[in-house]
Amino acid sequence: MSSGQAEQTVTVRQDDEQHESLTWVVACAVADLPDGEMTAINTEPPVAVYNVDGEFFSTADTCTHMKSSLTEGYLDGDQVECALHMATFCVRDGRATALPATVPLRTFEVKIEDNTLKVRLPASWVELA
Numbered sequence: 492m493s494s495g496q497a498e499q500t501v502t503v504r505q506d507d508e509q510h511e512s513l514t515w516v517v518a519c520a521v522a523d524l525p526d527g528e529m530t531a532i533n534t535e536p537p538v539a540v541y542n543v544d545g546e547f548f549s550t551a552d553t554c555t556h557m558k559s560s561l562t563e564g565y566l567d568g569d570q571v572e573c574a575l576h577m578a579t580f581c582v583r584d585g586r587a588t589a590l591p592a593t594v595p596l597r598t599f600e601v602k603i604e605d606n607t608l609k610v611r612l613p614a615s616w617v618e619l620a
């Protein structure tokens with residue numbers, strides 16, 4: 492990688508931070524999301540959190556195919572299946588893994604603090620909720 496490419500990457504990151512302020516939001520108590528379960532957070536748009544064998548992940552809750560709620564579908568390992576047309580996504584990286592969806596889900600950073608699961612989301616999504 493040339494030094495010119497590295498400078499371009501830094502510039503993109505600065506742009507993202509300037510245009511989108513992120514904030515930590517409480518999703519749920521860790522005890523309320525057992526292994527193999529998922530739930531939606533009441534933000535606008537809604538966000539999903541998942542427990543995959545004790546690892547926690549977060550993605551947009553809205554299927555990128557035709558806007559169905561993914562938490563109304565099925566979680567199998569690290570794959571969430573949309574109940575409407577059965578597209579699947581990997582909750583680790585948001586990648587679409589089965590048609591008809593082809594566009595990935597947005598993913599979010601998660602952390603556990605005081606037995607509470609928190610997700611880092613755009614502040615504007617929380618203000619509208």
Ligand code: FES
Pocket residue numbers: 554555556557558559573574575576577578591592
């Ligand atoms: S709305 Fe999810 S697969 Fe069609």
